[in-house]
Amino acid sequence: MAVLPVRQRRLALLGGGFSLDDDGLLDDWLLGHARTAGPRVCFVPTASGDAAEYIRRFYDVFRSRHAGEPSVLPLFRRELDDEALRAFVLAQDVVLVGGGNTANMLAVWRTHGVDRLLREAYDRGTLLCGISAGANCWAEGSHTDSFGPLTFLPDGLGLLPGSVCPHYDSEPGRRPSYRAAVADGSLPAGWALDDGVGALFLDGRLTETVTRVPGAQVYRVEPDGRGGADERALPCRPLT
Template sequence: MAANPTRRLALLGGGFSTDDDGLLDDWTLGHARAPRPRVCFVPTASGDAPAYIERFLTAFESRACEPSVLPLFQRELDDDALRAFLLSQDVVYVGGGNTANLLAVWRTHGVDRLLREAYDGGTLMCGISAGANCWGEGSHTDSFGPLTFLPDGLGLLAGSACPHYDSEPGRRPSYRKAVGTGMLPAGWAVDDGVGALFEDGLLTETVTRVPEAVLYRVEPGDGGDAGERALTCRLLSGTT
């Protein structure tokens, strides 16, 4: 009997939607299970924004992969075809936008269950911003306007997630407060430019395209605050 496949998940602090060098996207593809992986972009959090989809296709059609897009606001696939499509992917790449809306739409269409099945089968799950938030048990988000905590997610990764930790005003103190007061479980805060790979739930690799950007482990501390521990990231080749 074949061994269970490794379950892989990557939190991204960049990629085709924010960077021109392609370093994080190339790093991500390098962890796919196939040399020419099938890569599905899921733009639900942006409302399937056409410009976002076009940018993905432009970035990935020139790479050694087979890119595709899963639209849900004008869904074309029935339930059986949707399951077959998602389970055939080597990488599922989730875009940014509104985390709360993303989760609601996925559950309406049963995509949450299918992504878990694909993940258990060895498909690499990854994404930026809302596409990083969605994998945990909770996240730090601006889905409701002001920055706040969202105690909801797919739970493929234990704990919580916070994107844009170094770049958006208020992110750091607000996330630390949410973790420190128990509104969110301990988790991972991602600086822009960072990539963090988890295999079977354990952190195995941290990289960055930005010198000095790091991944933080944020855990409850004293007095309703949280402590953070910076994890050094390997600088990706090609970064100056």
């Protein structure tokens, strides 16, 4: 059996991008970390139920701003058999996961075996990334409104150790609810993202944090050992 070469595993958490921002700064930063110029970029809109408007905006933005080959992986009206689905996912240089319902997305992925394919793609050097639910999914757990009120979800693909909380500065209740979940052990220590930031992990290690919004930050949130949580803001390089 042939042994595959070891490739650097790449993962990015986003607090913005094509679906929220008009300046393209986070998209440009993200694509700059793909393994090739003019990358094949696949948008996965499962968390939104494959919303047509979300898909249209992805194509409009990437075809007008970026070199490369955009595509979409729909699962609610799936057309590819298992062999073709695997070939399609593994051919991508970037897999970009959209926002929506984290819990529903994970369930659909597992039904179709997409969770296993994403792990395989990750090990082969595909850049995995996303916003909101598309950031939550890569960790061991996350902070989510998948069930209505804000709560903790001790579920995810586990490619990134710990937990993730998106929209840290923009949605009321996010900060205290996430801190409480980390403090009492409902979620492991993790990463909180303000809107407008990006965080890059190489082989599971945080290597870069950036922001397109002055003052927006990435935070490390950990139990303080006294029943509370410590929150540490990480320096973010401004994108221009």
